[in-house]
Amino acid sequence: MCGIVGLFIKNPALESQLGALVAPMLSEMTERGPDSAGIAVYRNPQEDGCKITVLAQQQDFDWNTLEAAISNHFSLRNITVTRNHAVLCLDSEIEDVQDWMSDNWSDLSITSAGTNIEIFKGKGNPAEFIDQFDIKSMTGTHALGHTRMATESAITTEHSHPFSTGQDLCLVHNGSLSNHNRLRETLRKKGVQFKTDNDSEVAAGYLSWRLSEGDDLDQALNHAIEDLDGFYTFAIGTRDGFAVMRDPIGCKPAIMAETDDWAAMSSEYRAIATLPGAENARIWEPEPTQIYSWKRS
Amino acid sequence: MTEINLDKSSVRDLNVELQGGSSGDKFSVNNTVGKHALSVGLTTAVNVEINGHVGYYCAGMNQQANIVINGNAGPGLAENMMSGEVRITGNASQYAAATAHGGLLVIEGDSSSRCGISMKGVNIVVGGSIGHMSAFMAQSGCLVVCGDAGDALGDSIYEAKIYVRGNVKSLGTDCIEKEMRDEHKAELKELLMQSKMNHGVEEFRRYGSARKLYNFDIDQVDDY
Missing domain, CATH: 3.60.20.10 (Aminohydrolase, N-terminal nucleophile (Ntn) domain)
Incomplete structure (x- = not known):
């Protein structure tokens, strides 16, 4: 049920x-x-941009490290952190961000991707x-x-x-x-x-x-x-x-x-x-x- | 008339109060907001009027009580009813009157799938249409449908009778159309009158068991 x-x-x-x-x-x-x-x-x-929701396995994940790293590679509009989730809005191509995330951040998973959607779960x-x-x-x-x-x-x-x-x-x-x-x-x-x-x-x-x-x-x-x-x-x-x-x-x-x-x-x-x-x-x-x-x- | 407001009373309080009523007592129930198991297990001839939509299993196991629901009902309305009358002004969801042994269930609107599944003597009158797999393994009683019936009507049916005024999308295994004899017309007329449905008996067709599926020989009915 x-x-x-x-x-x-x-x-x-x-x-x-x-x-x-x-x-x-x-x-x-x-x-x-x-x-x-x-x-x-x-x-x-996110007009002319993209949005992804990222889920961290650890509750105390240090989102500052992700923000610093992603800003070096992509044009980050903003990041909004709620507990073990973060919503990232970017100017970049969404596939590039998804590839980079999966190559470099194995302890993070992308729960949603698009321009409007955000997914939270627990x-x-x-x-x-x-x-x-x-x-x-x-x-x-x-x-x-x-x-x-x-x-x-x-x-x-x-x-x-x-x-x-x-x-x-x-x-x-x-x-x-x-x-x-x-x-x-x-x-x-x-x-x-x-x-x-x-x-x-x-x-x-x-x-x-x-x-x-x-x-x-x-x-x-x-x-x-x-x-x-x-x-x-x-x-x-x-x-x-x-x-x-x-x-x-x-x-x-x-x-x-x-x-x-x-x-x-x-x-x-x-x-x-x-x-x-x-x-x-x-x-x-x-x-x-x-x-x-x-x-x- | 005793008024019970579910804003203030719990479902358990409601059922305890209704079950403790004496024959002829009148109750009205308000602020139902789709709650489950309202007015269940009544065993005396009380009159209950429920105002609003109700959730699962409303009027379940009813004996003798007269229950009117002004709204729609979720799955399992009047499930296993034994006697009495349950009437709903709106629609009822899946498996209305499932396994019910007696009494009358009147659904003024539509009913969805599995209406009267395994019915064992209840009479059901539906003002609108019913969904698929209705009267599955129906054993006895009547299912009257003033609108249309969905797929696989009366699949594996035993000795229940089905009267349908509109179209039947498909008949289930071992369910066939049968002749409307005088005794059926009289029975149907009585049910339409009791349920206040204003249709002529001649507008209906009768469906029932071909008696080929179950291991039972009608010629030896007295032996069972």
Whole structure:
């Protein structure tokens, strides 16, 4: 069992409250996933530049050394450190930064890359995570969150969701995949890299691979229905919005709701009930294998 | 009328109070905000009106009580109901009335997948449509659908009866369309009246078991 929440702001006046709106949703999903929590937030777009989120294995990592080193190689706009995460905004080509990071900083991992996305995650109770990362004060256009109850692999920050699936893309998953070991080996042969033995990371890697093969998101998800065996409700964050898809049996729950001000999805209605105007929202349950997406126009 | 506000009372307090009610008592429940297991395990003929959307397993194991939900429900509405009546004005999620032995569940809106899975005598009337795998292994009782039914309706069905007014996307294994005889028309008419659904009996088709799948010979029904 896990909990998923997603919130897409339609009324720009609410963008300043994105974190304040999403934090109670995440908190409400604690019982579905008390092991760890994570969030992908889309904000502060870096025009003509890039943004990466870096996760340090040590809580007391000295970010000054990274800042000094990266400034020697790249044009760093700014670095924002929150506990063991840092968001770096740069003028450089994102692939160059990613290559340099993986060549030189083995104890750091990149959890997100793009122009808008930032990903934060940590093991422990979602309430602690919300406080530690000050989720309530986050502003932005949309966010996806996850609370994890681990069923098939260890409880670590690296095993926590969301998983990056490409530039400004991420995945959160409720369910379990049964063919992830074989699929991971197949994808490794195609050059996809994995950091953990987690099944959801395989789904993320699969989507990354399909997208790199030229699929658009809908095509990648339709291929996923063929190639992923197991149960899933996926929510996929994109630069402009997010998409939701359930497995063909529709085993894992999902509920969606929309008002003039926002569109939201969650594993359960009680997370959506925390939003203003939820009681009068249009509410529906997504059909199996149908892709639902919201996009900024 | 006793009012219970879930802003102030816990779900456990609510259920204890409802379970302690006497026949004919009236309760209204407010500020539900999708909470789970509301109004469960009632065993007397109390009247409960729930205002707002509810989470999992609302009205589970109901006996005798009359429960109205003004809103939508999450998975497992009226699961394992024994008797009484549960009515919801909105939609119900997966496996509504799963394994339920008796009573009447009325869903005025739609119900999603696995509606009436393994039903054992309950009557279910859905004003809208139902999702895939509904009435899977349904043993007895009636499932009435005023809208459409999803894929694999009545898969591995035993002796439950299914009446559908709209389209059936596909029938499950061993489920077939059957003749509407007078006794079925009378039964359906009664259920439509009880559930206050305003449709003519002749608009419905009946589906049930081809009796080829399970190891049971209907000709020897008295021996079981």
